[in-house]
Amino acid sequence: MSFNSFAEFLHMGGYGFYVWLSYGFTAALLIILVINSKRKEKQLFAKISQRLKREAKLKQVAKQNSGKIKQEQVNPETVNTDQFNTTQENKG
Amino acid sequence: MQLTYRKAFKTILVRDLTIAIRHRDDIFNPLLFFIITVSLFPLGIGPEANTLMKIAPGIIWVAALLATLLSLERLFKNDHADGSLEQLLLSPCPTFVLVLAKITAHWIITGLPLIIIAPLLGVLLNLHQDSYLALMLTLLIGTPVLSLLGAIGVALTVGIKKGGVLLSLLILPLYIPVLIFATSAIDAASMNLPYDGQLAIIGAIFVGSLTLAPFAVGSALKVSIN
């Protein structure tokens, strides 16, 4: 222990300003770097999940649309196949 | 048709020189920039002869660096724009030879005029009379290094839209050793001291960059062209 009191510790034998300035600057810069590094990945994941949601929505809309079209156009066809199936069953 | 290396080198050299001579601005604009920058310094610092004599080598060399930097962008830009750079890279001749030819052409277009005009600027800045030979010699060995190292930066930034400022950020730190040794050689000459040591180091840097830089330029171009 090279200091007797807390005031002496802050004073640093007259060099307090420079010592605390450099320690403070270092701490500030490192904290900024840590936060920045951590946030980067989080932001990327947020972006990706946003994109995934949008894609899923688009897919759903596309499916619904195509489903509607199918229902409108394909209905007679399904009837036909049903008839075909029944005929097959009859044959069997 | 198979080209020998020497023929390929010559073809590209002549092509680039012809293009430069047809667009004379490419030669004169950096030179004009060089002269104007140098003549700004006495206006900013004051016309006192002794001060000017002291700072002349540094000013001339820094201005030469900036002038080279200004002219570098044209090294690959037009070829990249019209697609001939891709053709060059696709040719069976090794990129080393092609790149070296282009750099040589660039040096002849920008380096040589700088060397020729530098003594004139030395007069403007009241350069010490014993320093003229050293100034010419350092420029003669140093400017090829500037072209070689600069070509790496241009090759890296040629695919980027606003590469000009980026280029200076990439290249200027690499120019520092040449600047240090060149100016100290000129200083030594003004004090009647031998300066062959500094010249030898610049020569070593020149030889080193001559052998290594074209490889770096080649791989950088491959990245940029993709």
Added chain:
Amino acid sequence: MWKWLHPYSNPQTTYNLCGTLTPWFAGISAILLTIGLAMSLVFSPPDYQQGESVRIFYIHVPSAMLSMGIYLGMAISALCALVWQMKLTETSIAAMAPVGATFTAIALFTGAAWGKPMWGTWWVWDARLTSELILLFLYLGVIALHNAFEDKELAGKAASVLALVGVINLPIIHYSVEWWNTLHQGATISKFDKPSMSTDMLIPFAISFFGFAFMVASLICIRFKAEIIARNSMRPWVKALAMEKEAN
């Protein structure tokens, strides 16, 4: 012999490895830095010449050493990237450059803050400070070049070429600056002359150095993970991870 390395060319494996390593590195660094800083700030004796200002030494020198070490690491990655075409080593350059630049800035700032009471001015063109400044320029060049490319894969390749060119030039720059400094040495007295470090100083120095080193390692791991994600955002495993993160 190198077979153990092969699985790590898969981004997912490396991502998971970084994920498991990060807390360890961060924990070790937190412990070491706490001990090291306590020792260097409170328990180490003041220097007989420089008094208490010597305490800046315990962050200035480790960050200066690390800033050069990270550049060397970047250059090794660049060499691997260019010679063996390893995609992940290109990615790691992007992760290392900002960390290295930060530590260079710390070394510069603390050097200036140390120089003010020692030399009387904030900045002298001391050989080490000057080469540290140039190192910062080189780092900023790599970062700027990497940011300039839209395509991150091209960006990694370009940055690796530049890092290699830089590392070849760095010793030349360093020695030329040193030589230039001795040539123009006027009133400046090099206060950073290698003092024969006593064990009282060596132990806190070593502990804080390793503390910072582990901090660098954990930061690089975190950034490396982010860079991997950025480059593989279309892969199914990344999508699954994103869903998982979303659910939490």
